[in-house]
Amino acid sequence: MVEKITPEEVGLSSERLGRINDFMIRYVDGGQAAGFVTLVARKGEIVFFDNYGYQDIDAKMPLANDTIFRIYSMTKPITSVGFMMLFERGLVRLEDPVSIYIPEFKNIKVLGKDGKRLNLDKEITIHNLLDHTAGLSYGGIEETKLPVDAYYDQANLFEPRIDLEEMVRRITTLPLAFQPGDKWHYSVATDVVGRLIELITDMPLIDYLREKVLDPLGMVDTDFCVPPGKRNRFSTLYGKVGEADLGVLDDAIGGDYFNVSLQSGGSGLVSTMPDYCRFAQMLLNRGEWGGMRFLGSKTVDYMIANHLSKSLLPINMGGPWHGFGFGLGFSVMLDVPLSGMMGSTGVHGWGGWANTHFWIDQIEELIGILMMQYIPSGTFPFTNDFRTAVYQAIID
Known part of the structure; x- marks a missing residue:
């Protein structure tokens, strides 16, 4: 330290x-x-x-x-860092469709305004997962609740005795809230990133994170x-x-x-x-x-740079976050006065x-x-x- x-x-x-x-x-x-x-x-x-x-x-x-x-969600930056190590090794590209690794994502549907399930205009990419523009959701968060969240609430995604593979399988049965890339919405996307790590490395998520991030940093108390x-x-x-x-x-x-069996790459760590x-x-x-x-x-x-276009701002977490954008696993302060918080342009983090x-x-x-x-x-x-x-x- x-x-x-x-x-x-x-x-x-x-x-x-x-x-x-x-x-x-x-x-x-x-x-x-x-x-x-x-x-x-x-x-x-x-x-x-x-x-x-x-x-x-x-x-x-x-x-x-x-x-x-x-x-909880301070797990997301750790998982995102672990994933970007794979990106640096050329084992994955951010523009890759998620369906290359999890085929069920190719047939996922979008929930239309009339409740009908629509076909994808374009596939979810890994970049969409990392910056929360995939169309996935969480469910159960009243302040940002969408029609699709009724399906999420029924899916019991965080059942502690399931594993990450089963969690992501359940996610692939749920409709998207919007077409990929059309909006920013906080979601279980980083859990899917954790599953991608498992598939690419053929290792349980915790074993990979220990080997590449936690043990080298001396993070001896960080675990699922x-x-x-x-x-x-x-x-x-x-x-x-x-x-x-x-x-x-x-x-x-x-x-x-x-x-607990579920190694949630989005919210599961203690530290x-x-x-x-x-x-x-x-x-x-x-x-x-x-x-x-x-x-x-x-x-x-x-x-830690903002990856969202102006049309996707402000991000919304229980209300609009004026002055903030989002990177690959982190919020990013874009306008200090507009944010209403002290800081500097480019401050990044999460909670x-x-x-x-x-x-x-x-x-x-x-x-x-x-x-x-x-x-x-x-x-x-x-x-x-x-x-x-x-x-x-x-x-x-």
């Missing part, structure tokens, strides 16, 4: 970084979150790494810097399951229950994480702050970490359903990571407050 030094050595104020806790503690003390872990790194150095609150409130178990969190020896470090999941802002939730995706910091630092370094090269620098640049979040600012050589466990995301402005607290600490 990058080493911790004084903030002033890299152009940040110690006093101002202390305001991160001022911003975040009020959510815990106000009964809106159990706790959080926050990290800030700049110019390859950790300058802030702290935690507050509980891993489990009832057990009075405090959070620790190595608490294990469900990172939590083994018995680490369960005492696994955070309880919280969220709104009835009228209460903070209640204990059963795991909503992927079962209990102790005995820790130290693990994810290594991954983020590798991206900030444009593909290099610890003397090892994971991706070419121009490949990283390509992934998870339980309000974990990370971003990388190449201009400021800055990483911010928030780890917590509160569903759903967007209920409270955790991420925006954390981002504001980080950026106001820059003094150079």
